[in-house]
Amino acid sequence: MAFKVLITDHAWPTTEPEQAVLRDEVGAESIVAPDASEETLVSLATDVDAIMTCFAQVTPAVLQAATKCVAVGRFGVGFDNIAVDTATELGMAVTYVPDYCVDEVSDHVMALLLTWNRRVALLDNSVKTTGWGSVPLTMRIMRLRGKTLGIIGFGRIGKSVCEKARAFGLDILVSDPYVSAEIVAERGARMVDMDTLLSESEFVSLHSPLTDETHNLISSRELELMKSDAFLVNCARGPLIDESALYDGLTSGQIAGAGLDVMVDAVPPPGTPLLGLDNIIITPHTAFFSQEATLELEQRAAREVCRVLKGEMPENLVNPDVLKHPNPRHSLPSATE
DSSP states (O other): OOOEEEEOOOSSSOOHHHHHHHHHHHOOEEEEOSOOOHHHHHHHGGGOSEEEESSSOBOHHHHHHOTTOOEEEESSSOOTTBOHHHHHHHTOEEEOOTTSSHHHHHHHHHHHHHHHHTTHHHHHHHHHHHOTTOSOTTSOOOOOTTOEEEEEOOSHHHHHHHHHHHHTTOEEEEEOTTSOHHHHHHTTOEEOOHHHHHHHOSEEEEOOOOOTTTTTOBOHHHHHHSOTTOEEEEOSOGGGBOHHHHHHHHHHTSSSEEEESOOSSSSOOTTOGGGGOTTEEEOOSOTTOOHHHHHHHHHHHHHHHHHHHTTOOOSSBSOGGGGGOSSOSSOOOOTTO
16 A cells, blocks of 8 residues: 655645655655644544654644654754654654755855845845935944854854854854864864853854753843844744844844844744844745755655655654654664664
């Protein structure tokens, strides 16, 4: 009997690349959900062998309804939209693609930083609406060489941002409790505690995963430590920042500006206060995107699910504890084998 795979949602024009991999490698039929509501996903999950998801919430209810499901594959780096604990309890393997868009996201961080510092958006708008040279050059524009960028979270993307920022002459501070000072030093950066990083950096970029520990990682206390001309960048996960505190910090002059590619609400409503501020640059969760990165993501995410369906160990298993499950859905080698 052919496998069935539910694709909950996608942020690209077509799902044909992933469908082709699923079809060619394991003969799987793909079902693309018409919407990402829990009710819809619960109804479609009842007889599928695997679920692939981008931004949709794969909740405990969805997983409990998927009584045949052996794998949940994430189109992306993070997996906080998947009820991983529930999947593990049910014996389902969870996979992801942690390294497909490193260049794209690190490029986006630098684009936000440079757009802000060189006032590109402001000056472009002024030329088009009020004429050449219509804005007096009284705004703060820094010479980047010798200024400091603080990177919070030094995984693949944080390391890539470090490399690109150093090319502009920025000094780099790093805060990450899970990385050694030696690894940071090898990249030409200096390890410090987060308070030191915040107080000494002109620019701060967040690259931490979203966990209970990092939720509201940047709130009022942290913003008060930052310089008044500092710029905060978040191309990681929206809830790393307390948005109410950020709004207060931006409107009071506590910090100068912010660049966000992600927000707490996946699709913030038009009345969201931050959207009305002039000292913030916001892009709609597109830091991951290039045609090359998207194709790589689609194909690699599908291959990971195919590996699990074939009983092969995936390259990137989120929940290794599932290998110890007494009655797993999957047929992967157990942790004792």
